[in-house]
Amino acid sequence: MNEITTIGIDLAKSVFQLHGIDAEARVLLRRQLRRSQMPEFFQRQSPCLIGMEACASAHYWARELTILGHDVRLMQPSYVKAYVKRGKTDAADAAAICEAVSRPSMRFVPVKSENTQALLMTHKAREFLVRQQTRIVSASC
Numbered sequence: 001m002n003e004i005t006t007i008g009i010d011l012a013k014s015v016f017q018l019h020g021i022d023a024e025a026r027v028l029l030r031r032q033l034r035r036s037q038m039p040e041f042f043q044r045q046s047p048c049l050i051g052m053e054a055c056a057s058a059h060y061w062a063r064e065l066t067i068l069g070h071d072v073r074l075m076q077p078s079y080v081k082a083y084v085k086r087g088k089t090d091a092a093d094a095a096a097i098c099e100a101v102s103r104p105s106m107r108f109v110p111v112k113s114e115n116t117q118a119l120l121m122t123h124k125a126r127e128f129l130v131r132q133q134t135r136i137v138s139a140s141c
Helices: 035-044 056-067 077-083 090-101 114-137
Strands: 007-011 014-022 027-034 049-053 072-076
Touching: 007 090, 014 035, 014 090, 027 035, 027 090, 035 056, 049 056, 049 090, 056 072, 056 114, 072 077, 072 090, 077 090
Parallel strands: 007 049, 049 072
Antiparallel strands: 007 014, 014 027
C-alpha cells in the first residue's frame, strides 16, 4: 500500500483543501477538511512533509502539526504562485503548494512561536495607532 509522503494544505477560514502525494509523486489525497477535523486527521496520518503558504494561521497550524510529528514547512505565497498549473481554485493551490514544498531550491519561512506572534501583533497595533494619531493631527491643521 502506498503511503502519503507529502501534503500541501491551502488554508482558508473554515474549510482547508488538502493534496497529498506518495514518494513517486502519485496523487493519493484530494479532500477538504473543516478546521475542527484537522487535528484528528493528522493524528491518524503517519508523519510526512507538510507545506503551507505562510500567513498568521499557518504558523499556528505548523506548531500544532509539528507536535504530532510532521515536518511542516512554510513558504511565501509569491514563491508558490509559479507552481499553479490551472485556474485559481483551492484545489489547484493545494496541488501547487504540495509541488513547491518538495523542490530542493525552495526557500522556507521559519515558524514563529506563539510569543513571537503576540509581540509582532502588539507592534502592528502600535504602528496602526501612531498612524491614526498622525492623521488626526494632520487633519486639524
